[in-house]
Amino acid sequence: MSGIEERVGSREWRADVLIIGGGPAGTWAAISAAAKGASVVLADKGYCGASGATAPSGTAVWYVEPEGPKRHQSKASRYAMGGYLAETAWMDRVLDQTYSNMQTLADWGYPFPLDSEGTQRRISLQGPEYMRLMRKRAKQAGVRILDHSPALQLLTDQDGRVSGASGISRQKNQDWRVEAGAVVIATGGCAFLSRALGCNVLTGDGHLMAAEAGAQFSGMEFSNAYGLCPAFASVTKSAFYKFATFYHADGRVMEGAGSARGRSVIAKALQSEAVYARLDKADADARAHIRLAQPNFILPFDRLGIDPFSQMFPVTLRLEGTVRGTGGLRIVDDQCATSVPGLYAAGDAATRELICGGFTGGGSHNAAWALSSGFWAGAGAAQFAQGNRLANSTHLRGQGGAGLVDARGQQLDPGKLITAVQDEVFPYQRNWFRHGDELQASLGRLDTLWQQVREAAPASGSEQTLRLREATSMLAVSRWMYRSALERTESRGMHRRTDYAGIDSAQRHRVISGGLDDVWTSHERLGPVDEQLLTGQAA
C-alpha cells in the first residue's frame, strides 16, 4: 500500500481507496480502510461531521447484547414486518459487528449515558457528538478529507474497474479528481429534497454514478418511507409520536391514526384535511426524557411557544424515500462489493433488505447497518486496491452521462426538473399508496423527462452543473423506484399496492433493477423462510 500522492498546484490525488460520502458509513469505511494500511481520500458533498441524516439528529442503534434470548427476539420482531426478506446470517453478522464497533466508540471516548446501576447504555447515539468524533478519528487515521466536494462521476480503467471519481470543490471553485484502486459509495439514500431533517444532501448522486458504471439495485420498491413531522418544521423524528394522539381540526380523535401502523390513516387523511397531534400520552418522566434524548425534537416547539404535550399542533409526513426505506445498491458479497469490480457500497446507499427486509420502522437498523457495512466496505476496498495498483500510465475514463455530456438540445432548468420529479414522488396518493395505473402514468412522465435530460445541453458553470446532476440523480432514482414498485404486484413491507392488497407468497424474492435509458427489473431468489424466527415471534 502507498501513501496519498498529490499533484502539486491542482486538486488531484492518487490513493488506494476513495470514499464518497462522509456520514457514519463513509467515516467507518475510511477508518477501516486506513486500518488495513490503505491510503484514503474521503470526499463529502457538505462538511464531513455535519453532513447527512445522522449528524443533526439522535439515532437509535440496533445494539443487542449477545447473551440470553434478546438477540433472537430482536431478529424475530422485525422479520414479519419486513416481509420475510431479511437473512438470518446477515442479521447475525451486523449485530456482532455493531456490538464491536459500539465498544470501539466507547473506547474512543464517546460519552454514552450511564443508567442507575452505572452501566453504559449504548442503544442510541447523538448525531453532532458522534459525527464530530468520527471526523476526528478519520483525520487521526490519516484520511484526507475533502469538504464541500460533491462527486459528479466515477472513473473506470480499460477493464471496467472503478478507479476513482471526479467532482467539484464548491468553496475552492475548482474541479477535483481522485484516482484510486477502489471506491466506496457512501452517499446515503435519496429523500428528493423534501427538507426532512439533514436529508437535503441526499439526492441519490451515488446511485446515479454507480449505475453509470453498471451497478445494480435491490429493493427499490421499498422507498416510500415518510417521517412524521410538525407541519411547519423539518424535524422528522417519528419515534416520539408513539406518545401522540391524532386529531381532526375540530378536536375529534382521528380513529386508527398512529405513529406506526396507523400512519396510513394519517397519509389518507392528509389528502383532504389537516391532521393534528398532541403528545398527551407522555407522562412527566417521558416528557423529561424526550427533552434529553433528542434536544432538537423539542426545539421547534420551544421557539414557537408550543407545548406539544398539552397543545395540538399540525403534522405532516415528509418523504424520506430510500433514506429510511431499505432499497439501494445491490451487495454481492460479505465485503459489501457491488457487481462492478472495484466498487463497494455502504450505509443507506446500499440495500438494507439483508437485515430488515422491506421495512425499517426506525433508524436503529440503518445506524447498525452504516456502522457494519461501512466497516466491511472499507476493508474490502482496501483489499481490492492492494491487488489493483494503478499504473501511472493507466488511462481512466469518466462514466458520467446525463447532465454532463455534450448534447445539442436546450439547457434544462434544474429547479423545474426537481419540481417535476417531486410532483411524482411526494404525493401520498402516488407513493404512499401505490396503484399500477398511477405508477405507469408516473413512469411515462419520468421517462419523458429522462429523454429531455439526455438531449439537453450541459449546464453552465459548476453550481448549475451540480444542481442538474442532483436533479438527474433524483430522476434516475424515481424510475428505479417506480419500475420496481410496478414489478412487485403485492403489498409487502412498506410497499403498499392498492390494486394488490396483501402478501403473495409466490413473490418472496428480491426485485433487482438497473439501467439508465432503459430501466429493467429482474428477480433474485431467496432461501427458505427462517421458520425458527417465526416460532420465536409466536412464543
Place this chain on the structure above:
Amino acid sequence: MIELIDTERCTGCNICVLACPTNVFAPVAGQAPQIARKDDCQTCFMCEVYCPEDALFVAPYADRAATAAEITTQSQQWLGSYRAAVGWGKGRQSTASDDQSYQLLGRD
C-alpha cells in the same frame, strides 16, 4: 431556515461557512459571512451548534422565511439555546451523556 447572523457577536471566524452541509453561507473579507443561498437551507440547525459565538439564529420554519417580527422575538429568547442544549462550548459538557433514549425506546 437561517434568518440571522448577529454582527455584534460574529467574529468572522467562518466556521459556519465550513460546517453548513448545504453551503448556504459565503465568506466576506473582514466581516460576518453573508447568507448567500438561503433557499438551500435545510433547517438542520448545525450552524447554530458549530457557532462558537452563538451568533446565528435558525427559525424553525422549514418551508418559508420568518417574518421580521418573528425573527426579533424568537432570536432574543433563543439565540445559542440549541448549542447549550447539545452541551457544546467552553465550560460545557456534551449532553450526549444525558441521553435518555434508553428510557423511551424499547428493545427495538
